[in-house]
Amino acid sequence: MLRRTALAASALLAAGALLLTACTGGGSSPDPTTTSEPDTDASAIIRLVLEPGNLDIRETAGAALDQILVDNIYQGLVSRTPEQDIVPALAEDWEISEDGLTYTFTLREGVTFHDGQELTPQDVVWSLTTRKNTPEWRDSARLANVATIVADGQDIVLTLAAPDSSLLWNLTGRAGLILKEADTVDYQTKANGTGPFILDTWRQGDNITFARNDAYWGEPAQVAEVVFDYIPDNQAALNAALAGEVDAVTGFDANLKEQIEATGDFALVLGQSTDKGTLAFNQASGPLADKRVRQAIRQAIDHEAFIEAGQSGETLYGPIPSLDPGYEDLADVAPYDPEAARALLTEAGVEDLTLQLTIPSFYSTTIPQILVSDLNEVGITLEVNSVDFPTWLNDVYVNKDYDLSFVLHTEARDFENWANPDYYFTYDNPEVQRLYAESIASTDEGEAADLLADAARIVSEDAAADWLYNGASVVAVGTNITGMPSVNVNERLNLAELAKSDG
Numbered sequence: 001m002l003r004r005t006a007l008a009a010s011a012l013l014a015a016g017a018l019l020l021t022a023c024t025g026g027g028s029s030p031d032p033t034t035t036s037e038p039d040t041d042a043s044a045i046i047r048l049v050l051e052p053g054n055l056d057i058r059e060t061a062g063a064a065l066d067q068i069l070v071d072n073i074y075q076g077l078v079s080r081t082p083e084q085d086i087v088p089a090l091a092e093d094w095e096i097s098e099d100g101l102t103y104t105f106t107l108r109e110g111v112t113f114h115d116g117q118e119l120t121p122q123d124v125v126w127s128l129t130t131r132k133n134t135p136e137w138r139d140s141a142r143l144a145n146v147a148t149i150v151a152d153g154q155d156i157v158l159t160l161a162a163p164d165s166s167l168l169w170n171l172t173g174r175a176g177l178i179l180k181e182a183d184t185v186d187y188q189t190k191a192n193g194t195g196p197f198i199l200d201t202w203r204q205g206d207n208i209t210f211a212r213n214d215a216y217w218g219e220p221a222q223v224a225e226v227v228f229d230y231i232p233d234n235q236a237a238l239n240a241a242l243a244g245e246v247d248a249v250t251g252f253d254a255n256l257k258e259q260i261e262a263t264g265d266f267a268l269v270l271g272q273s274t275d276k277g278t279l280a281f282n283q284a285s286g287p288l289a290d291k292r293v294r295q296a297i298r299q300a301i302d303h304e305a306f307i308e309a310g311q312s313g314e315t316l317y318g319p320i321p322s323l324d325p326g327y328e329d330l331a332d333v334a335p336y337d338p339e340a341a342r343a344l345l346t347e348a349g350v351e352d353l354t355l356q357l358t359i360p361s362f363y364s365t366t367i368p369q370i371l372v373s374d375l376n377e378v379g380i381t382l383e384v385n386s387v388d389f390p391t392w393l394n395d396v397y398v399n400k401d402y403d404l405s406f407v408l409h410t411e412a413r414d415f416e417n418w419a420n421p422d423y424y425f426t427y428d429n430p431e432v433q434r435l436y437a438e439s440i441a442s443t444d445e446g447e448a449a450d451l452l453a454d455a456a457r458i459v460s461e462d463a464a465a466d467w468l469y470n471g472a473s474v475v476a477v478g479t480n481i482t483g484m485p486s487v488n489v490n491e492r493l494n495l496a497e498l499a500k501s502d503g
Contacts, residue, residue: 036480036501036502037501038222038223038482038499038500038501039223039500039501039502040222040223040224041224042223042224042499042500042501043223043224043225043226043227043500044223044225044226044227044247044248044481044495044498044500045226045227045229045245045246045247045248046226046227046228046229046246046247046248046249046250046484046493046495047229047230047231047237047240047241047246047248047249047250047251047252048064048067048068048228048229048230048231048250048251049230049231049232049250049251049362050062050063050064050230050232050362050389051064051204051205051208051230052064052065052068053390054187054188054189055069055187055188055189055190055191055199055202056187056188057069057070057074057138057174057177057187057191058134058136058137058138058179058187059136059137059138059187060138061138061393061397063410063411063490063491066173066174066411066491066492067489067490067491067492067493068208068210068228068493069191069193070173070174070177070492071195071492071493071494071495071496072195072196072197072210072226072493072494072495072496073114073191073193073195073197073198073199073210074177074178074179074191074193074194074195075089075090075177075178075193075194075195076089076090076171076172076173076176076177076178077089077090077091077094077105077107077124077156077171077176077178078091078094078105078168078171078172078176079172079494080169080172080412080492082271082485082486082487082488082489082492082494083272083323083487083488084274084323084324084412084413084488086168086169086172090107090108090111090119090124090178090194091105091106091107091108091156092106092107092108093105093106094106094168096168099163099443100160100163100164100165100443101159101160101162101163102157102158102159102160103157103158103160103167103168104155104156104157104158105124105155105156105157105158106154106155107119107121107124107154107155107156108217109154110217111194111217112194112215112217113180113192113193113194114191114192114193114194114198114199114213115180115185115192116215117180119178119180119194120181121151121153121154121155121156122151122181123178123179123180123181124151124156124178125149125150125151125156126179126181127177127178127179127181128143128146128149128156128158128176128178129149131143131174131175131177132144132146132149137174138174139170139173139174139175140175142166142167142170142173142175143167143170143175145160145161145162145163145164145167145440146158146159146160146161146164146167147159147160147161162441163441163442163443164440164441165439165440165441165442165443165445165448166413166440169413177193178194179192179193180192189202194217195213195216196212196213196216196218196219196220196221196495196496197210197211197212197213197221197226197495198210198211198212198213200225205230206229206230207227207228207229207230208227208228208230209225209226209227209228210225210226210227210228210495211224211225212224212225218496219496221495221496221498222483222497222498222499222500223495223498223499223500226495226498229245229246231246232362234251234252234253234256237249237252238252238256238259238260241260241265241266241476241478242259242260242262242263244265247477247478247480247481247500248475248476248477248478248481248484249266249475249476250473250474250475250489250490250493251474251489251490252268252474252475252476253310253364253474254268254270254310254311254312254472254474255310255311257311260476261476264479265478265479265480266476266477266478266479267476267477267479268474268475268476268477269474269475269476269477269486270312270472270473270474270475270486271472271473271475271485271486271487271488271489272322272323272472272473272487272488273321273323273410273470273471273472273473273487273488273489273490273491274321274323274324274410274411274412274413274470274488274491275313275321275408275409275410275470275471275472275473275488275490275491276316276319276321276408276409276410276467276470276471277306277316277367277406277408277467277468277469277470277471278406278407278408278409278465278466278467278468279297279301279371279404279405279406279465279466279467279468280396280402280404280405280406280407280424280425280465281294281297281403281404281425281426281463281464281465281466282400282402282403282404282405282426283426283427283464284400284426286403287348287350287353287355288355288403288404290348290350291462291463292344292345292347292348293344293345293348293350293353294462294463294464294466295334295341295344295463296340296341296342296344296345296348296378296380297341297375297380297404297463297466298334298341298463298466299334299335299336299337299338299340299341299344300338300341300374300375300377300378300380301336301370301371301374301375301466301468302336302370302374303315303316303317303336303468303469304336305370305374306366306367306370306468306469307469309366309370310364310366310469310471310472312471312472312474313469313470313471313472314469314470314472315331315469315470316467316468316469316470317329317330317331317333317334317460317467318330318333318456318457318459318460318467319415319417319418319456319459319460319464319465319467320415320452320453320456321470322470323412323488324412324413324415325413325445325448325449325452326415326439326449326450326451326452326453326455326456327453327456328453328456328457330456330457330460333457333460333461334460334463334466338374338377338378341378342378342379345378345379345380351379352379352381353379353380353381354380354381354382354383355375355380355381355382355383355403355404356382356383356384356385356402356403356404357371357382357383357384357385357403357404357405357406358385358387358392358395358396358402358403358404358405358406359384359385359386359387359392359405359406359407360386360387360388360389360392360407361386361387361388361389362389363406363408367406367468368382368384368386368406371406372384382404392405392407396424397424398424400424400426405424406468408471408490410488410490410491411491412488412491415436415452415455415456416436418432418436418455418456418459418464419432419433419436419437419455421433425464425465427459427462427464427465429458429459429462429464431455431458432455432458432459435451435452435454435455435458436451436452436455438451439451439452439455471490473486473487473488473489473490475489478500480500480501480502481498481499481500482497482498482499482501483495483496483497483498483499484498
């Protein structure tokens, strides 16, 4: 049997992750310049960009919820590090049978929910079973291959109908979160988890405050509270940092490095991420149904310009970023070549083409500016439709009413979207769907990754979308702060080790 224990997971943690070529730091914050001891009564204030509309982690989409609630408030049997290694959480260890059909997790004892109730094996069985059988709950389909979920003492046994190479990973996300059975909490505005922090207050439109969970089963949080201050504008965030109103700034603009480091109170840290700046093509009908037109758009775009403009990140020419299994450098598929782009448009019989770009208004105007300029060079007029995020969700994500759309997809290992013809990408390729299914069914990690790589190349060669860049996690960290994550912070922000000193 394959066995993964806390000791083995620690070894994986030590392996770390490769830095981006533009990185100035790794997965942790710079050492503080003071020798002061951490203040366990401290309040740490962190700037975030996108505030969630509600707190219902069961049903509400959006990375804004995962970013703050997973790990800090809610936990699963297993979790993952920013570098994407799978580690124990509410399960102290686990075993996987040789045939990949049985997963046995040993549940920790002495764990309580934030309301003081004990975590029981039945809570785990109920949570996973309800998730699997409730389509309205996010990621319920990720448990589709699980046939039975039972408790045997402190052991939780999942039996699969077929091998699923993604199951353990899926359990580190929403699909694996453990809730209290028959809980009456109002999930829209409240929370009841097992994590190191408790939801204290939510001042909608302003901030969310977490307080340390003094009854936490693991090492207690090192600050008394964390305040998430929602400041969409980078200049306003810079001003708040310089005024001493925030201790860390996520989602920052690397071009403002000199300004925020000027006083010596902050250091800018660039970390790797799975953020994919995705330019989606609605290929259901019209000119974008022609692969030549889509390929022309790809080759008209100077991808290096986005890296230069942002002073961070790296180019990406396919749907899988370098942190994820199946990554391959696909730059050869769509090299920057405006002349080739014009030739493709001529071959497709397209001229004087006008397309609309729908983009959420909180993204930098630099993105549409580059796109408008590059596409104009090959004879495509791009009209920019800047909308609020709820409008984007309704028009693009739900109703697929768009020509081109830009959004930053932050979720790791989300290739499944390219194997789903019903997703808003409108991409439908049976060969990609077959390769993805074979990857999921594989019991060999290497083989599963190779199958994903093969599928990803097809997606890129089909010009199913364009991937403008693989973003970096850009974080400005106070020099009196330690333990601030800087890898993949737009997806998950585990603050269990965050500490703040007086000086």
